[in-house]
Amino acid sequence: xxxxxxxPTHLIKTRGQQVTLRCSSQSxxxxxxxxxxxxGQGPQFIFQxxxxxxxxxxxxxPRFSGLQFPNxxxxxxxxxxxxxxxxxxxxASSLPSGGVTYNEQFFGPGTxxxxx
Amino acid sequence: xxxxxxxxxxxxxxxxxxxxxxxxxxxxYSPSLFWYVQHPNKGLxxxxxxxxxxxxxxxxxGFEAEFKKSETSxxxxxxxxxxSDAAEYFxxxxxxxxxxxxxxxxxxxxxxxx
Numbered sequence: 001x002x003x004x005x006x007x008p009t010h011l012i013k014t015r016g017q018q019v020t021l022r023c024s025s026q027s028x029x030x031x032x033x034x035x036x037x038x039x040g041q042g043p044q045f046i047f048q049x050x051x052x053x054x055x056x057x058x059x060x061x062p063r064f065s066g067l068q069f070p071n072x073x074x075x076x077x078x079x080x081x082x083x084x085x086x087x088x089x090x091x092a093s094s095l096p097s098g099g100v101t102y103n104e105q106f107f108g109p110g111t112x113x114x115x116x
Numbered sequence: 117x118x119x120x121x122x123x124x125x126x127x128x129x130x131x132x133x134x135x136x137x138x139x140x141x142x143x144x145y146s147p148s149l150f151w152y153v154q155h156p157n158k159g160l161x162x163x164x165x166x167x168x169x170x171x172x173x174x175x176x177x178g179f180e181a182e183f184k185k186s187e188t189s190x191x192x193x194x195x196x197x198x199x200s201d202a203a204e205y206f207x208x209x210x211x212x213x214x215x216x217x218x219x220x221x222x223x224x225x226x227x228x229x230x
Contacts, residue, residue: 004159031216042120042206042220043160056217090160094216104150105218107160 004093004108012114013081021076021111023091031055032074033105034066035090043090049074078113086115118143120209122221130229135179135194137224139207142188149190150208150218151181160206166190177201202228 005024013019025032031050035043045058049068063079072093078085089112092105123138141147151163164175171183177200181192190207207221 033216033218035218035220040223042222043218044220045217048216050216058217092160092218104162104165106162107152109157109159 004091004106006089006091006108006111008111009109010112010114012116014116015081015083017081018077018079019081019113021078021089021091021113023074023076023093023108025072025074025091025093026106029093029095029106030072031094032068032072033092033094034074034076035092036060036085037088037090037110038084039087046076081115083115086113088112118147118209118211118219120207120219120221122205122207122224124224125222126225126227128227128229129197131199132196135192135197135201135226137192137205137207137226139190139192139221140188141190141207141209143209143211145211147209147211149181149183150210151175151179151190151192152206152208154204154206154223156203163192163205197226197228199228199230202226 007022033048034046037043046060047057048055052068065077068074088110090110091108094103094105119142121140149166152160154160163179164173166173166183174180179194205224208218210218
């Protein structure tokens with residue numbers, strides 16, 4: 001069973017540029033969530049995709065956008081990069097949750113983005 | 117609103133002594149609660165989860181946590197610390213109101229002294 005993979009591992013961009021981060025979900029998982037983890041902080045929810053549709057969004061501006069593909073892999077796009085966007089970006093996959101219990105999310109190793 | 121408070125940003129224990137990492141949560145509905153561990157340069161790994169079944173939850177590597185609704189707590193414990201337990205630990209809450217959104221605490225850094 002292949003786990004969650006992310007690419008690239010590290011990335012350096014300058015202010016104003018655009019970036020695309022990629023994630024492959026764990027086999028059999030059709031739900032992908034993205035998180036931003038600033039240094040010394042807990043991960044913050046950006047958004048989630050389920051069957052190629054956005055299925056919930058955290059408190060992030062519209063310049064953070066995403067896609068999910070038919071094979072359930074996903075992209076996170078960030079436009080007009082700002083210095084504060086420097087962080088570890090984590091992707092997590094899961095099975096869809098139902099009722100009042102929630103499935104655990106399986107996390108990838110993350111992409112370290114540095115904005116100069 | 118949902119939130120998680122990890123009461124200690126750093127905990128230091130000697131190898132072989134008990135570990136206690138404290139977590140309090142706020143949730144409008146019956147919550148699901150998780151503990152994840154993050155080793156340096158590695159992804160987040162699930163230690164254990166509570167989803168309205170038994171209140172005492174056993175996880176991997178000897179860790180366990182007890183859900184106490186009256187205290188809104190979900191503290192993580194281990195009877196005997198091992199050097200390999202040194203890592204960052206995150207308490208996470210999710211509930212019906214948040215859909216699939218996970219709310220993370222700010223983390224507790226565990227140091228194990230040989």
